[in-house]
Amino acid sequence: MKRYEQTTLKQIAADLKLSVSTVSRVLAGKGDRYRISAQTADRVKAEAKRTGFVPNQIASALRLKRTHTIGLIIPDISNPFFAAVARQIEMEAARRGYFIILCDSRDSTGAEVEYLKLLQSRSVDGLIISPVGRIGAHLRGLRGNGVPVVLIDRYFPDLEAPYVTSDNYGGAYEAVTHLIEYGHTQIACVRGIAGSSTADDRLAGYRAALGAAGIDYDPQMVAGDDFSESSGYAAAQVLLKSKSVKPSAIFSQGNLITFGVLRVLDEKNLAVPVDISLVSFDDHYYASFLATPLTTVAQDKESIGRDAVKLLFRQLDQGVDKITEGIHVPTFLIKRKSVAYC
Amino acid sequence: MKRYEQTTLKQIAADLKLSVSTVSRVLAGKGDRYRISAQTADRVKAEAKRTGFVPNQIASALRLKRTHTIGLIIPDISNPFFAAVARQIEMEAARRGYFIILCDSRDSTGAEVEYLKLLQSRSVDGLIISPVGRIGAHLRGLRGNGVPVVLIDRYFPDLEAPYVTSDNYGGAYEAVTHLIEYGHTQIACVRGIAGSSTADDRLAGYRAALGAAGIDYDPQMVAGDDFSESSGYAAAQVLLKSKSVKPSAIFSQGNLITFGVLRVLDEKNLAVPVDISLVSFDDHYYASFLATPLTTVAQDKESIGRDAVKLLFRQLDQGVDKITEGIHVPTFLIKRKSVAYC
């Protein structure tokens, strides 16, 4: 905002024949500590109110080396999951007097790295990142430099940085177990991007549930390259075309993937759950209004956002290296109508 | 980001036994204009690279009174419509070297006003706002002060400020005309918040379509208080319970409203489109996967975001008062299966 004729401390000081420091102290509420008389303080406050004084945070940030700003880098704000998390983060930050700079990395590591550099030049006080790549090498330096970072949704096992994510393993385990309880043994898995903790953990949960039920794991039952609709579409085609496997149920690792799967099912005239059962990660408002209301693994987006901010501020308070905690937020299975007995 | 041991111009200058201004000029690419020798320039650039110099934008902003930051205030980032628009805005801003500060006003005028003040103290260079209230009085002052502002989604007829919104009138007209072509004459409208240009224009389009077909406008056919799901739910109950009106079709003004309507329809065991037809404003990915694929009025969210940024930068370039344009982005009707002959 062009602060056209914005009042400054200097102006108030001049008008009141006071020094800038006096005005600053009064307005910062430190009048008493510096023995500014109540009279003077009142005059200053009155003048500040009269002129509509608003402190210039840029100047303050320069002096204090604190911008009260946190950078948020996410792969896609139009993905409802990230939108919900971002909203919570924004609200929690605002409560604490912090602003969010929103960066949409469009699932590009290049953009992510670029944003990192730009945010550094903006001197943000901390970062919340949902990283896109498979490795977090570019993030390590940040923490080494004392920059508070919190990872959300994905984390890197080799990077000791605090993170908040859903209990993807547990959620997948529960979902697949649910399918097994309905008699399914031929369960396909449409996975997200390999190398991401999200996809890996969900796959691990899938395998564990299979194992616990004594069902052999068949690599041919797994397909998919990333979390997109097109990947889901392609994967479902492969899985349903194959002659060697005949899945009676599909476990989809993400909401967009599910749309791809649904499209294939539609094209092949396969009805859910009559012809095939389906469980999807990520719940949504519309899930209950779909042709077949979907059974889903819901993530607690509010908690994820809230905990991320919490971890960030703990680093701000206690120092970056004190906090290395990883939080796995429980998921919950919402049973609707997309699963039937096999 | 704590810029722990960040290199500064001063440091480079000291190391190279040069003055800060020389270093600054070289790194700003103004070496030639100020006759800095190529030798010196090269030394400076080398040292900057070696030390990983990143200019401190905070200091620059203070000096130049330009933050390269724009404030984005929207009612709800988790609403897919706003998320998509926000994404586009972020991308367009990033292309121009600008950052977005994201503010979620939670549909509260109070929060909006508060954000405005805080953003002012941050000296943002401009604002893109989707305002929540019915009046834009608090926005007038901004433009008067030379702050570039662009309104999105909603505008105020009494506030001369550039805005970008869908052609809500046209979209509604087309949707309702579509219903009329299918023989409907008893068409209900579930509206958004009264006093908002969005709801008002959609209602006007609805009435105009009715009028053009020689159908009398019946106020009893209109219900709804805002764009929420609960409002849609309540409104649909009223409309379908009434004895004086028997709608054969419903025109819903928003995606969340539609979910409310759908819930009522479900509860009353009314099938779409067999028992009742439905057209909804706002298209979505899932609309085609719903129990009945929805006929919707799609908004061009990308254009809205892009044009908003464009209008903002035009103000930045040419001055706030030169730009007062309002853009109505065309909508398009997506015909699916929720409309049947009456």
Place this chain on the structure above:
DNA sequence: ATGCAAGGAACAAACGTTTGAGCAGATGAG
């Protein structure tokens, strides 16, 4: 030799805050 114009870089102020240190005058104790 003398003057003059470039060439190359330094000086210094400014942006608006914050804050440690200091300075006058008043008050009180001895």
Place this chain on the structure above:
DNA sequence: CTCATCTGCTCAAACGTTTGTTCCTTGCAT
């Protein structure tokens, strides 16, 4: 009456850039 103490405020530097102005050298023409 003197010294110490308190009261109430001011000074000045600092944060890291940017930029109009100035300053000192050379080289060159006269």
